[in-house]
Amino acid sequence: MKTFAEFGLEPKVLQAITELGFEESTPIQDKSIPIAMAGSDMIGQAQTGTGKTAAFGIPLINKIPTSEERIVALIMTPTRELAIQVADEIGKLTKYKGLRSLPIYGGQEIGRQIRALKKKPQIIIGTPGRLLDHINRKTIKLEDVRTVVLDEADEMLDMGFMEDIQSILKQVPEERQTLLFSATMPPNIQKLAQQFLKNPEHVAVISKQVTAPTIQQNYFEVHERQKFEALARLLDMESPELAIIFGRTKRRVDELSEGLQKRGYSADGLHGDLSQNQRDNVMRKFRDGSIDVLVATDVAARGLDVSGVTHVINFDLPQDPESYVHRIGRTGRAGKEGSAYSFVTPREVDHLHFIEKVTRQRISKKPLPSLAEAIEGKQRLTAERVLEVVQNEDFTEYKGIAIQLLEQYDSVHLMAAALKLLTGEKKDVSVELTPEEPLRAKKRKPDIRSNGRRFSGGSFGGGNRGGGQGGGGYRGRDDRRSNGGGGSRGSYENRNRDNNGGGRGRSGEGRSNSSEPRRPKYSSEDFVNN
Ligand SMILES: Nc1ncnc2c1ncn2[C@@H]1O[C@H](COP(=O)(O)OP(=O)(O)OP(=O)(O)O)[C@@H](O)[C@H]1O
Numbered sequence: 071m072k073t074f075a076e077f078g079l080e081p082k083v084l085q086a087i088t089e090l091g092f093e094e095s096t097p098i099q100d101k102s103i104p105i106a107m108a109g110s111d112m113i114g115q116a117q118t119g120t121g122k123t124a125a126f127g128i129p130l131i132n133k134i135p136t137s138e139e140r141i142v143a144l145i146m147t148p149t150r151e152l153a154i155q156v157a158d159e160i161g162k163l164t165k166y167k168g169l170r171s172l173p174i175y176g177g178q179e180i181g182r183q184i185r186a187l188k189k190k191p192q193i194i195i196g197t198p199g200r201l202l203d204h205i206n207r208k209t210i211k212l213e214d215v216r217t218v219v220l221d222e223a224d225e226m227l228d229m230g231f232m233e234d235i236q237s238i239l240k241q242v243p244e245e246r247q248t249l250l251f252s253a254t255m256p257p258n259i260q261k262l263a264q265q266f267l268k269n270p271e272h273v274a275v276i277s278k279q280v281t282a283p284t285i286q287q288n289y290f291e292v293h294e295r296q297k298f299e300a301l302a303r304l305l306d307m308e309s310p311e312l313a314i315i316f317g318r319t320k321r322r323v324d325e326l327s328e329g330l331q332k333r334g335y336s337a338d339g340l341h342g343d344l345s346q347n348q349r350d351n352v353m354r355k356f357r358d359g360s361i362d363v364l365v366a367t368d369v370a371a372r373g374l375d376v377s378g379v380t381h382v383i384n385f386d387l388p389q390d391p392e393s394y395v396h397r398i399g400r401t402g403r404a405g406k407e408g409s410a411y412s413f414v415t416p417r418e419v420d421h422l423h424f425i426e427k428v429t430r431q432r433i434s435k436k437p438l439p440s441l442a443e444a445i446e447g448k449q450r451l452t453a454e455r456v457l458e459v460v461q462n463e464d465f466t467e468y469k470g471i472a473i474q475l476l477e478q479y480d481s482v483h484l485m486a487a488a489l490k491l492l493t494g495e496k497k498d499v500s501v502e503l504t505p506e507e508p509l510r511a512k513k514r515k516p517d518i519r520s521n522g523r524r525f526s527g528g529s530f531g532g533g534n535r536g537g538g539q540g541g542g543g544y545r546g547r548d549d550r551r552s553n554g555g556g557g558s559r560g561s562y563e564n565r566n567r568d569n570n571g572g573g574r575g576r577s578g579e580g581r582s583n584s585s586e587p588r589r590p591k592y593s594s595e596d597f598v599n600n
C-alpha cells in the first residue's frame with residue numbers, strides 16, 4: 071500500500087485526500103492511479119467498497135487545469151442516486167483545487183440543471199437518459215471532453231443503456247481516455263470495452279472471491295409465508311445499526327416497509343415509483359440515521375456508500391449473482407465488518423447454490439432466529455440504551471422519584487418493569503404480504519470474476535480469506551460518518567426520461583405490479599414458532 075504522496079499528485083489534491091481521512095491507498099487505487107495518470111484506457115475491477123470512486127476520481131481531478139472553462143470530463147452512472155453520491159465525493163476531492171462538478175440526472179427540474187450548467191462545470195456526473203436530453207437540447211456539449219468514466223458499466227448494459235451510451239459517446243472526441251469500473255465484469259462487458267476503449271489495461275484486484283471478505287454471508291431456509299416474522303426476529307436479534315433490506319418488486323418494498331413501520335421499526339422504502347422528493351427524503355433520513363432500516367429494490371444495489379450499514383438482508387433472493395454481490399456489498403465497506411442474510415425458500419435453494427458457485431463463496435446456513443433469541447436481542451438493546459444514559463446523560467431530575475419508588479418496591483421488580491416499558495413490546499400486529507414467485511436457477515457459465523482476459527492485477531492484499539485484508543488500506547476513517555451532503559436522490563434512470571415508466575431495471579424495477587396475478591395474501595400468523 072502506498073501513501074497518496076507517492077503518486078506525484080498536486081498538493082491541493084493531496085490536501086483534499088488527507089481531509090477525507092484517507093491515509094493509504096487501497097489496492098485498486100494503487101494500481102489504477104498510475105495507469106490513469108499515464109493517460110491509458112483502463113478496465114478496473116475490485117470488490118465492493120474498496121474505493122473505486124477515488125481510484126478514477128483522483129487522477130481525473132489531478133489532470134484538469136483550474137483555468138478550464140469547458141466540460142472536459144464525463145462520468146456516467148446507472149442510477150440517479152449514484153450520480154449524486156459520486157458528484158459529492160468528486161466535490162470533496164476537488165475542494166482545494168476548486169474545480170466545478172455537477173450531477174445531471176432525471177427527476178430533477180431541468181431548468182435548474184440548465185442554470186447550474188451556466189456556471190461552467192468542468193466535470194459532469196450523469197445518468198444516460200438525462201445526459202442525452204441535455205445533449206439534444208444543446209445545453210450540454212461534449213466536444214471538449216477528454217476523459218470518460220463508466221462507473222458500474224455492466225449494470226448500465228444490463229439496464230439497456232447501450233444505445234444511449236453509444237449516442238452520448240458519439241459526441242465525445244476519439245482522442246480521449248476512457249475508464250470503466252465495476253466490482254463485477256460479466257462476459258458481455260467485453261462488447262462495450264471493444265467499442266469504447268482503446269487498448270485498455272486490465273486491472274483486477276480480486277483473487278478468489280468477488281465479494282468483500284469482511285462480509286459474513288448467511289442464509290435462512292424459510293417458507294414464503296414465514297419470511298416476515300423471520301425478518302422481525304432477525305432485526306430484533308441482531309439490532310443492526312443500519313440495515314438495507316432488498317425486496318424483489320416495488321410492491322414488495324411498499325408492503326414490507328409498511329409492515330415494519332406497523333411493528334414499530336424505524337423503516338422506509340425506496341424504489342423507482344416514488345417521486346424524486348420522496349426518494350430524496352428517504353435517502354437523507356437513512357444517511358443521517360433518522361431511520362435505521364432502508365427497504366429497497368435493486369435501485370439501491372449498486373455503488374451506494376452509507377457508512378454504518380451493518381446488515382444487508384435479501385428478503386427475496388436476487389435473480390443474478392451480480393446483483394447478490396452488489397447488494398451485500400452495501401455493507402462491509404472500507405475494511406469494516408458487515409453481515410449479509412438471505413431468505414431462501416425451499417424451491418430456491420438450488421438458486422442459492424448457483425450464486426455460491428458463481429461467486430466462489432460459501433454462504434452459511436443458519437437456523438431461523440427463535441422467539442427467545444429475538445426477545446433476548448431486544449432486551450439486550452434496551453439494557454444498552456439504559457447504560458448509555460447512565461454513562462453519558464444527566465438524569466438528576468429523575469433521582470427523587472427513583473428514591474421514592476425504591477422505598478416502596480423491590481429494586482429488581484422496578485428495573486424489570488421499566489425495561490419492559492422501554493423495550494416497547496409491540497402488540498403482534500398482523501402483517502400481510504403478497505407472496506412472490508420463487509426464483510429458478512438460471513443456466514450460465516459460473517464465473518463473474520473476469521471477462522475471460524488476463525488481468526495485470528495480483529491478489530487483493532495477499533490472500534482474501536479471513537479478515538485483516540481490508541484493514542491496511544483504510545486507516546483513520548472509522549469514526550467518520552460519510553454524509554451524502556446534498557442528500558441522495560435515488561432511482562434507476564428511466565429509459566424514457568422522467569418517470570414515464572419503461573425503465574428496464576431488473577428485479578421488478580421496470581415491472582408493473584398491477585400486471586402480476588393477484589395471489590392470496592398470507593398472514594404473519596401462519597408463522598410457526600420455533
Ligand atoms: N484510501 C482510502 N482510505 C480510506 N477510505 C477510503 C479510501 N478510498 C476510499 N475510501 C472510502 O471507502 C468507501 C467506499 O468507497 P467507494 O464507494 O468508492 O467504493 P467502490 O469500490 O466504488 O464500491 P462499489 O463497488 O460498491 O461501488 C467510501 O466511503 C470512500 O470514501
Ligand SMILES: [Mg+2]
Pocket residue numbers: 122123221373
Ligand atoms: Mg463505486
